[in-house]
Amino acid sequence: MNMLRYVLFVFAIILGVALGVFYGREVNPVELVDASPDTLRVDYQADYVLMVAEVYETEKDAALAVRQLALLGSAPPAELVNEALAFALDAGYQPDDLVLMRDLGETLSTWDPGLEGSADE
Amino acid sequence: MSNPGRAPLYLLTGLILGIVLGVLYAWLWIPVDAFEASPAVLRDDFKDAYRELIARAYISNSDLGRAESRLALLGDADPARELAVQAQLTLGQDGAAEAARALGILAAHIKGGQDSAAIEIAYPETPTPGNVQAPTSTPGQNSSNPGGSNETTSAGVTPTPRFTITPQASATPTATQGAPFSLVDYALVCDEDISPPQIQVFVFDASGNPVPGVGIVITWDGGVNRFVTGLKPEFGLGYADYEMQPALSYTIRLEGGGDPVDGLTGRECEGGYWGTWRLNFTQS
Numbered sequence: 001m002n003m004l005r006y007v008l009f010v011f012a013i014i015l016g017v018a019l020g021v022f023y024g025r026e027v028n029p030v031e032l033v034d035a036s037p038d039t040l041r042v043d044y045q046a047d048y049v050l051m052v053a054e055v056y057e058t059e060k061d062a063a064l065a066v067r068q069l070a071l072l073g074s075a076p077p078a079e080l081v082n083e084a085l086a087f088a089l090d091a092g093y094q095p096d097d098l099v100l101m102r103d104l105g106e107t108l109s110t111w112d113p114g115l116e117g118s119a120d121e
Numbered sequence: 122m123s124n125p126g127r128a129p130l131y132l133l134t135g136l137i138l139g140i141v142l143g144v145l146y147a148w149l150w151i152p153v154d155a156f157e158a159s160p161a162v163l164r165d166d167f168k169d170a171y172r173e174l175i176a177r178a179y180i181s182n183s184d185l186g187r188a189e190s191r192l193a194l195l196g197d198a199d200p201a202r203e204l205a206v207q208a209q210l211t212l213g214q215d216g217a218a219e220a221a222r223a224l225g226i227l228a229a230h231i232k233g234g235q236d237s238a239a240i241e242i243a244y245p246e247t248p249t250p251g252n253v254q255a256p257t258s259t260p261g262q263n264s265s266n267p268g269g270s271n272e273t274t275s276a277g278v279t280p281t282p283r284f285t286i287t288p289q290a291s292a293t294p295t296a297t298q299g300a301p302f303s304l305v306d307y308a309l310v311c312d313e314d315i316s317p318p319q320i321q322v323f324v325f326d327a328s329g330n331p332v333p334g335v336g337i338v339i340t341w342d343g344g345v346n347r348f349v350t351g352l353k354p355e356f357g358l359g360y361a362d363y364e365m366q367p368a369l370s371y372t373i374r375l376e377g378g379g380d381p382v383d384g385l386t387g388r389e390c391e392g393g394y395w396g397t398w399r400l401n402f403t404q405s
Contacts, residue, residue: 009135016139017146024147034164037171041157047191048171051178058181068174071167 037071042087045072049084050093053100062111065104081105161196168195169207176204176223185230192231204228205352212347221349222334229333229351229358300327301378302335302402310397311390317364318395320371320385324350324359325403331359332404336376341369367395375402 024030032039037048049069056065069077085101093101160171172195179188192200208224211217302324310321324335333351340346350361365371367387374381382400390396 005129005131008129009131012132012135013139013142016136016141017143018139019136020140020143020145021147022143023140024144030148032158032162035158035162035167037163037167039158040163041159044158044160044194048174051174051191054178054181055174059177068170071170 038073040072043091045080046084046087046091046093048072049081049104050088050097050101053081053097053104056104056107057100062107063113065108066111066113069108076108077111078105078109081108160194163195171195172204172207173211173220173224176227177220179227179230180223188227189231201228201231204231208349208352212349218336222336225349225351226334232355233358300404302375302404303379304382305401305403307382307398307400309388309390310399311392311394312397313390313392313394315397316394318367318387319362319397320365320373321360321362321397321399322350322373322375323357323399323401324361324375325401327404329403331357333358335359335361337361337363337373338376339363339371339373341371365398373400379405 037045040048049072052065052068055068056062066077069080072080075083081101082105085098085105088098088101160168163171172192175188175191178191179185189200192204195203197203204224205228208221208228211221211224320339322337324332326332331350333349335350336347337349338345338347346363348361348363350359353360353362356362363371363373365385365387367389369386370383371385372381372383373385379402385398388396388398
């Protein structure tokens with residue numbers, strides 16, 4: 001009899017856990033608020049990088065592009081662009097967009113903030 | 122001890138304990154995809170940065186559909202208004218003129234595209250500068266639309282309504298680089314509902330299309346400020362206004378070039394309220 005009570009008790013706990021997880025994930029899930037760009041889903045991050053590339057195409061301001069990309073995390077800017085480019089290739093972005101991202105990536109791979117001032121002059 | 126007619130207490134205890142553990146697990150051990158945020162949940166300052174990037178990218182690619190799709194991700198109720206407000210706030214920051222211009226232009230184009238309309242101007246006779254006098258009539262109707270309010274000129278005659286809304290393709294007018302703007306005409310608008318009085322500026326290119334993003338420097342004794350066309354797209358892409366203090370005398374100059382216009386000071390209308398100056402500039 002005591003064994004049966006233990007089994008039922010454990011079963012009740014398992015059932016409760018299942019109900020609790022269902023409530024916490026489906027009924028009332030945790031919602032992100034005041035998020036930072038580095039938490040954006042990968043497709044949003046790729047589009048963000050594409051925007052930076054579009055701006056860079058016109059303004060040719062590598063320092064500005066680096067500042068904009070810095071919001072996506074502490075990884076090197078060229079790495080962020082290359083990750084976005086890899087996603088863009090898989091997702092079938094338009095060739096023109098891929099070219100923009102590739103050009104930005106190539107620029108940033110050799111970009112040296114120490115030379116920025118002299119490059120601008 | 123146990124009552125066969127009631128559920129055993131230990132079962133209820135186990136169930137409650139399990140629910141508590143399950144909820145804690147669900148909320149504290151956050152799954153990876155919960156960190157995959159959308160732009161709509163970004164912090165406000167990050168949203169501003171995102172919005173600015175959208176506007177700058179729009180200036181680069183001129184793809185309004187893409188810009189609108191991106192703005193939709195931010196979940197703004199009125200994207201054009203958010204852009205215009207941010208442009209206005211950005212103006213006050215150092216080195217942010219380009220960002221403000223991009224935000225203002227995108228706001229104007231979104232508004233223009235939504236309405237499928239742009240403002241066209243039909244100029245009446247060009248008045249001689251310096252002969253504008255206090256008006257003799259005070260129509261003051263439809264104050265919400267500067268272009269629709271009546272005007273009085275030196276002759277005291279109510280002119281033909283100057284602005285007409287005409288549906289047309291949403292082209293993207295831009296000022297011809299280097300060509301200066303010149304004052305075509307100006308008038309004192311007596312509209313009791315425009316309070317405090319304003320200096321309203323309409324800027325058009327050589328083809329008569331309104332031009333957004335034109336900076337206007339306004340100076341007065343002891344002060345200087347700057348405002349930009351296109352931040353209130355509901356009044357036209359080439360429209361900008363500045364609230365004036367009647368006691369001061371203002372000089373305005375368009376950043377696209379041209380002669381400054383000075384002596385813009387408060388002028389009282391017949392009803393005892395201050396009139397609003399309206400100036401039309403066009404590119405040579």
